[in-house]
Amino acid sequence: MLVTLVLNDPPGGRCRLYRAYAAALAAHADAYCTEVVGSLPEQPDIHAPAILIDGTPVHPSDGVILAPEDIGTVIGRSQSDISGLVAKLEDALEKLMQEWS
Numbered sequence: 001m002l003v004t005l006v007l008n009d010p011p012g013g014r015c016r017l018y019r020a021y022a023a024a025l026a027a028h029a030d031a032y033c034t035e036v037v038g039s040l041p042e043q044p045d046i047h048a049p050a051i052l053i054d055g056t057p058v059h060p061s062d063g064v065i066l067a068p069e070d071i072g073t074v075i076g077r078s079q080s081d082i083s084g085l086v087a088k089l090e091d092a093l094e095k096l097m098q099e100w101s
Contacts, residue, residue, distance in 0.1 A: 001031040001075070006050040009037045013100070014049040014065060020092040021051065021071060028088045029075070068093060 003022050007015045025031035040046050043057070051058045051066060053074045060066045068089035072082045 001025070001029055002054050003031045003033045004040075004052040004055075005033065005035045006040060006046055006048045006052070007035055007037055008048045012049075017093065017096050018049050018051050018066065020096055021066070021068075021089055024088045024092045025071075025085070029085055 003025050005015075005018055005022055007018070011019070019035075022031070022033040026033050038048060040052075043052075046052070046057055051071065053071070056074055058066055058070050058074050061070050068086045071089055072086040075085065076082050
């Protein structure tokens with residue numbers, strides 16, 4: 001699985017969260033992660049911060065911030081059991097929420 005992060009420079013809060021998601025995907029789903037600063041020339045409608053999985057943009061269900069379930073929905077199209085992975089993404093989210101409070 002290829003995870004592409006589209007990040008701002010300098011990275012802010014959502015960029016930190018999306019990096020944490022990418023780290024969890026790398027550790028628990030053998031994902032290969034890359035980072036792009038700014039935008040993707042081949043997909044100019046994708047703006048930072050964003051995550052693409054195998055070239056498919058992950059859209060936030062709340063319209064603002066990606067939730068673990070949003071990522072799970074995209075990954076679930078190619079993998080049957082993702083509940084454990086979504087739990088790891090939730091752990092990453094919870095850790096950052098604790099840091100921010």
